[in-house]
Structures are given as C-alpha cells and as structure tokens.
Amino acid sequence: xxxxxxxxxxxxxxxxxxxxxxxxxxxxxxxxxxxxxxxxxxxxxxxxxxxxxxxxxxxxxxxxxxxxxxxxxxxxxxxxxxxxxxxxxxxxxxxxxxxxxxxxxxxxxxxxxxxxxxxxxxxxxxx
Ligand code: SF4
Ligand code: SF4
Numbered sequence: 001x002x003x004x005x006x007x008x009x010x011x012x013x014x015x016x017x018x019x020x021x022x023x024x025x026x027x028x029x030x031x032x033x034x035x036x037x038x039x040x041x042x043x044x045x046x047x048x049x050x051x052x053x054x055x056x057x058x059x060x061x062x063x064x065x066x067x068x069x070x071x072x073x074x075x076x077x078x079x080x081x082x083x084x085x086x087x088x089x090x091x092x093x094x095x096x097x098x099x100x101x102x103x104x105x106x107x108x109x110x111x112x113x114x115x116x117x118x119x120x121x122x123x124x125x126x127x
Contacts, residue, residue: 006092007068007101009046009061012122015083018056024076024084025049025059041071063089083122090118 021033025047030039035049046065050058061084068086076084088101088110102110113120 004092005068006088006094007086008063008066008089008092009068009070009072009084010087010119010121011059011061012083012085013058015081015122015124016059017081017083018052019080020055022049022057022059022076023079024072025057026075028075041075043067043069043071047072059084085122087119090115 021030023041025041026033026039027041032039037045040047044065044067046062046067048060048062050060052058070086073082073084073086076082088099099110
C-alpha cells in the first residue's frame with residue numbers, strides 16, 4: 001500500500017472560467033479574498049495562486065502536497081467550470097490492474113486509458 005495517494009488534483013487551464021472568486025481556492029465564506037491560509041479551502045495548501053492580470057488568476061497544484069481529498073474539485077464544479085479535477089497519476093500507480101479507486105467510485109466515472117496517453121486533460125468538448 002502506498003503512503004501517498006495516487007489520486008491528485010489537476011487543473012485544466014483551457015477550461016478555467018477565471019471566476020472572480022475561485023471556489024476551488026477559497027472556502028465558502030472567506031474572511032478576505034487573499035492568499036491568507038485561513039481563506040484557503042485546500043487543507044494542505046497545495047494550490048498556488050498566481051496573478052495573470054487583474055482580476056485574473058491562474059491556479060497551480062503542488063502534487064507533492066495534494067492528498068486527493070477533492071474539496072477544491074467540488075467547489076470548482078459547484079460554482080466554476082469544473083476545470084479542477086482528480087486524476088490517477090501514473091508515477092504513483094502500481095499498475096496492479098485491480099484499481100480499488102475505480103472500484104470505489106459510486107458513479108463508475110473512472111476510465112482506463114492507454115499507457116502512452118496517461119493524462120487526458122479536460123477540454124471544453126470533452127468533460
Ligand atoms: S472555480 Fe474553477 S473555473 Fe472558476 S477560477 Fe476556480 S479553478 Fe477556474
Ligand atoms: S484535492 Fe484536496 S489536497 Fe488536493 S489540491 Fe484539492 S483541496 Fe488540496
């Protein structure tokens with residue numbers, strides 16, 4: 001058993017709506033709209049926020065810190081475009097071919113993909 005989850009959050013930049021308040025990054029009632037730890041939704045501080053130009057920010061996931069909890073994904077799906085999503089990262093996958101993560105998914109949402117195309121990022125035409 002791996003200590004670190006093989007599931008990580010990934011951000012698909014082309015699908016991001018650059019929402020004025022990113023509910024993948026901020027908690028439901030942030031005291032302030034800034035990078036203060038108390039305002040962030042992510043329990044491990046795995047999301048970096050970088051200003052592109054007012055009021056647009058880009059979000060980058062530090063995979064070493066991400067534990068795959070899915071909180072940011074839930075927020076982005078509820079109020080944004082769903083550009084934050086979870087993905088099994090192949091550098092963590094043991095290729096056991098009995099994926100317990102896929103088996104536990106209640107909506108059968110996991111798809112097997114060819115090993116030479118392990119990462120299929122969300123696109124506007126393929127969500
Ligand atoms: S909520 Fe999702 S779509 Fe909106 S800015 Fe955040 S990451 Fe982008
Ligand atoms: S999945 Fe959880 S730990 Fe990973 S970036 Fe999102 S909120 Fe943070």
